Amino acid sequence: xxxxxxxxxxxxxxxxxxxxxxxxxxxxxxxxxxxxxxxxxxxxxxxxxxxxxxxxxxxxxxxxxxxxxxxxxxxxxxxxxxxxxxxxxxxxxxxxxxxxxxxxxxxxxxxxxxxxxxxxxxxxxxxxxxxxxxxxxxxxxxxxxxxxxxxxxxxxxxxxxxxxxxxxxxxxxxxxxxxxxxxxxxxxxxxxxxxxxxxxxxxxxxxxxxxxxxxxxxxxxxxxxxxxxxxxxxxxxxxxxxxxxxxxxxxx
Amino acid sequence: xxxxxxxxxxxxxxxxxxxxxxxxxxxxxxxxxxxxxxxxxxxxxxxxxxxxxxxxxxxxxxxxxxxxxxxxxxxxxxxxxxxxxxxxxxxxxxxxxxxxxxxxxxxxxxxxxxxxxxxxxxxxxxxxxxxxxxxxxxxxxxxxxxxxxxxxxxxxxxxxxxxxxxxxxxxxxxxxxxxxxxxxxxxxxxxxxxxxxxxxxxxxxxxxxxxxxxxxxx
Numbered sequence: 001x002x003x004x005x006x007x008x009x010x011x012x013x014x015x016x017x018x019x020x021x022x023x024x025x026x027x028x029x030x031x032x033x034x035x036x037x038x039x040x041x042x043x044x045x046x047x048x049x050x051x052x053x054x055x056x057x058x059x060x061x062x063x064x065x066x067x068x069x070x071x072x073x074x075x076x077x078x079x080x081x082x083x084x085x086x087x088x089x090x091x092x093x094x095x096x097x098x099x100x101x102x103x104x105x106x107x108x109x110x111x112x113x114x115x116x117x118x119x120x121x122x123x124x125x126x127x128x129x130x131x132x133x134x135x136x137x138x139x140x141x142x143x144x145x146x147x148x149x150x151x152x153x154x155x156x157x158x159x160x161x162x163x164x165x166x167x168x169x170x171x172x173x174x175x176x177x178x179x180x181x182x183x184x185x186x187x188x189x190x191x192x193x194x195x196x197x198x199x200x201x202x203x204x205x206x207x208x209x210x211x212x213x214x215x216x217x218x219x220x221x222x223x224x225x226x227x228x229x230x231x232x233x234x235x236x237x238x239x240x241x242x243x244x245x246x247x248x249x250x251x252x
Numbered sequence: 253x254x255x256x257x258x259x260x261x262x263x264x265x266x267x268x269x270x271x272x273x274x275x276x277x278x279x280x281x282x283x284x285x286x287x288x289x290x291x292x293x294x295x296x297x298x299x300x301x302x303x304x305x306x307x308x309x310x311x312x313x314x315x316x317x318x319x320x321x322x323x324x325x326x327x328x329x330x331x332x333x334x335x336x337x338x339x340x341x342x343x344x345x346x347x348x349x350x351x352x353x354x355x356x357x358x359x360x361x362x363x364x365x366x367x368x369x370x371x372x373x374x375x376x377x378x379x380x381x382x383x384x385x386x387x388x389x390x391x392x393x394x395x396x397x398x399x400x401x402x403x404x405x406x407x408x409x410x411x412x413x414x415x416x417x418x419x420x421x422x423x424x425x426x427x428x429x430x431x432x433x434x435x436x437x438x439x440x441x442x443x444x445x446x447x448x449x450x451x452x453x454x455x456x457x458x459x460x461x462x463x464x465x466x467x468x469x470x
Contacts, residue, residue: 154287155322155374159335160312160381245289246307 001203012037054117065118067124071096074132081136084251085143086240091233092139096131099229103127103221112217126197126218127225130182134226135233138178141236145170146248153248164244171234178230182222190220253442254280263384266411266418266433268449270425270470276441277421281387284419285314298384315383319375319390323362328373330354330419347376350414351406366376368399375406379416386410388420392427404430425453427464437461439469 015037022030053055054062075096079088104161105122113119146153146167189195198215243249254276261267269277280460282288283295286307295302302310323331332344339347345355351372353444357365365373371391378386392400408431411418422428428435428449435449439460445452463469 138443151318151320151322152324155318155324156334158285158287158311158316158318160308239461243289245286247287247289251389 001205008041010017044195051117051121054072054121058117060115063120066117066121067128070124070128071100075135078132078136082139082143084147085139085237086251088139091236091240092132092135095135095229095232095236096128097204098232099131099225099227100127100135103224106224107217107221110231123218123221127221130222131225131229133181134178134230136232137180138174139237141177142170142174142234143241145173146238146241147250150248150250157246157248163248165244166246166248167241169239171238174237175227175230175234178233179223179226182219182226184224186219189215195219253441254283254391257438257441257443259436259443259446261385261417261419262420263417264411264415266408266431266432267420267436268423268428268433269419269438270330270423270428270453270464271438272422272464274440275438277423277438278389279441280438281316281389281419281421284385284387285311285316287311287316312381313383314385314387315359315378315381317371317378317386317388319372320394321367321370323365323370323373325362327359327361328357328365328376331373331377332380335377336382339380344380347379350379350410351376351404366399368395368402371395371399371403372406375403379410379414383416384420385417388418390421390423393423400427407431429453437464439464 015033019030019033022033050066053064071093075089075093078092078096082088085091104120104127107113107123108115113123149170153166153170157163185195195215195218197218198211201211201214240251241249257276257280266305269280271277279288283290286302286431297305297310297314299389305313324334328348329344332347334337336343344358348355348358353369353372353376357369362370362373371394375391391407392403395403404427407418410416411433418433420431422431432449434446435452436446437444437452437456437458437460444460445458447457452461456465459470
């Protein structure tokens with residue numbers, strides 16, 4: 001497959017087709033379509049140059065800095081999506097950091113990847129992106145379930161149950177919500193859709209079986225990352241809703 | 253909010269707290285089983301600072317019945333077992349009898365119950381922890397007159413026959429008279445006066461008491 005600036009320019013015809021269809025149907029997303037396409041172009045080209053620069057520098061510090069920036073921006077985005085919980089940024093960054101480091105360190109220790117920006121940066125991008133969604137979804141689900149079930153929770157507390165028991169079912173449901181995307185992916189991958197990393201590799205000319213193995217490794221990493229992130233995010237969020245005297249409290 | 257309330261509840265008696273909305277009646281109740289944390293003062297239970305007991309242990313001795321009953325998914329039996337995992341079937345029957353529910357309701361799913369039945373199951377569940385005190389937060393406010401009368405009868409029965417101290421919040425002066433016992437009048441977070449129910453409602457000593465009985469405070 002040939003892909004250069006000229007090809008991207010030609011592919012933009014499809015954006016024009018989409019906008020024409022949207023205009024005909026009076027879809028209220030014309031601005032988003034146009035601006036989104038331009039924005040994606042600018043962001044991806046910029047990140048392409050950034051990655052190229054980091055690859056060329058071969059500096060571990062630069063790689064670490066890139067990872068920190070990615071995690072901080074990811075944590076800010078996750079925290080911004082959740083309303084009315086305490087310290088959402090601290091919770092997000094802690095859960096995402098640990099959730100991302102564990103699978104990445106495992107890969108490095110097992111010698112599946114080497115400490116090279118070429119592997120670490122793109123894999124971290126996928127991991128942090130997935131951890132961010134898992135974090136936001138699980139925090140949001142937990143906060144809204146706890147708020148919506150105040151009477152049930154206080155009934156359990158009033159009957160002499162500890163806060164962890166009174167909120168257990170909501171914690172489990174919230175952690176599961178954070179993991180749904182990756183669980184669905186693992187179930188349907190290869191049957192309903194071909195995953196992005198694998199497709200990209202095949203399009204770029206790699207051996208399909210090699211592409212499949214890489215994708216499986218990525219899938220397993222994402223499972224670990226989203227599980228750890230969701231569980232940690234839930235664990236830290238639920239504690240903000242209870243006092244140490246097993247009292248339920250709502251953040252105004 | 254509750255401020256400047258100093259009172260001793262004696263074991264085995266029935267107390268009814270009345271007062272206009274926002275008087276702090278429910279807030280006081282929530283402090284008594286530590287659903288909320290007092291910011292000052294002290295609360296003694298059996299003569300000891302109640303902070304000496306773990307909150308969940310205290311709550312098994314000082315039960316709480318909410319205005320609207322919440323029953324957990326499952327059957328009536330599941331709900332009673334939720335309060336006391338080790339309870340025997342014999343004791344479950346005992347709890348049901350105390351709230352006048354039939355034994356055959358034990359395996360009924362809780363979604364099919366009427367609001368009156370739900371409140372009885374919630375009361376039976378509270379009794380399953382063998383409490384010394386039962387805090388009842390307007391337990392009849394969601395009920396029709398027939399169910400209200402039935403629950404009032406049960407409350408008196410539980411207090412008289414089983415020696416459980418009942419502290420109940422009510423917003424109705426008539427209910428206070430029907431239940432008899434000791435009445436406490438609260439207003440703006442303070443305990444204004446207390447005394448036998450008929451006396452307090454029939455002939456209040458304080459200005460707030462007279463206003464409340466005349467319906468000037470709502």
